[in-house]
Amino acid sequence: xxxxxxxxxxxxxxxxxxxxxxxxxxxxxxxxxxxxxxxxxxxxxxxxxxxxxxxxxxxxxxxxxxxxxxxxxxxxxxxxxxxxxxxxxxxxxxxxxxxxxxxxxxxxxxxxxxxxxxxxxxxxxxxxxxxxxxxxxxxxxxxxxxxxxxxxxxxxxxxxxxxxxxxxxxxxxxxxx
Numbered sequence: 001x002x003x004x005x006x007x008x009x010x011x012x013x014x015x016x017x018x019x020x021x022x023x024x025x026x027x028x029x030x031x032x033x034x035x036x037x038x039x040x041x042x043x044x045x046x047x048x049x050x051x052x053x054x055x056x057x058x059x060x061x062x063x064x065x066x067x068x069x070x071x072x073x074x075x076x077x078x079x080x081x082x083x084x085x086x087x088x089x090x091x092x093x094x095x096x097x098x099x100x101x102x103x104x105x106x107x108x109x110x111x112x113x114x115x116x117x118x119x120x121x122x123x124x125x126x127x128x129x130x131x132x133x134x135x136x137x138x139x140x141x142x143x144x145x146x147x148x149x150x151x152x153x154x155x156x157x158x159x160x161x162x163x164x165x166x167x168x169x170x171x172x173x174x175x176x177x
Contacts, residue, residue: 013051032068040072045080060084060176064168067091067117067147070109078102084175086168089115089146094122097129107136108171110164112144112155139167 048061062084065073070090077085078099086108087093109130111123118126123140130136141148141164145155149164 011051011054011057013047035068037071037075041075041079044072044076048076048080048082058176062086062172062176064088064172065090066150071096074103074107074109075099077105077107081105084108084172086110086171088149088164089118091117091146094118094125097125100129100133103130103133104135106171106175107133108168109136109138110149110167111138111140112146112148112160113140113142114144115146117146137171139164 064086066088070087073087149161
């Protein structure tokens with residue numbers, strides 16, 4: 001998603017959750033199911049604190065994630081202080097909607113309308129839980145499946161990915177620059 005022509009600089013810290021899944025789906029799925037989300041949020045919060053102190057940092061930190069990372073973005077925004085958050089198709093977010101009211105940071109969410117892992121009912125529940133929060137914007141992408149923005153993925157949709165990425169860049173620039 002990086003674009004060398006963007007008008008501002010960001011430092012990226014990127015944990016990789018799914019290397020195992022890409023190499024061995026059953027093993028990766030087992031890791032996904034066993035992943036302790038509470039400990040994961042604690043790790044993300046510690047990373048936020050460290051990132052804000054990096055040389056050259058402004059102190060502003062955003063969290064962004066895809067799939068499990070999208071869920072971790074939602075949970076981190078609900079449980080800690082962050083300057084902005086962007087969640088792409090956060091799997092299992094509907095299981096944590098009781099925490100939606102705690103999200104006070106600017107929050108951007110991208111949902112694929114035909115997501116095979118986030119049902120239409122789950123998407124409706126997510127939208128309802130976040131409806132009316134002035135700090136939250138949710139975009140839905142008609143005809144798109146899970147991971148529509150992952151280059152080289154089975155469901156990659158170049159037009160929708162460009163739209164989502166453009167929206168994300170504009171959001172981050174507005175909230176962090």
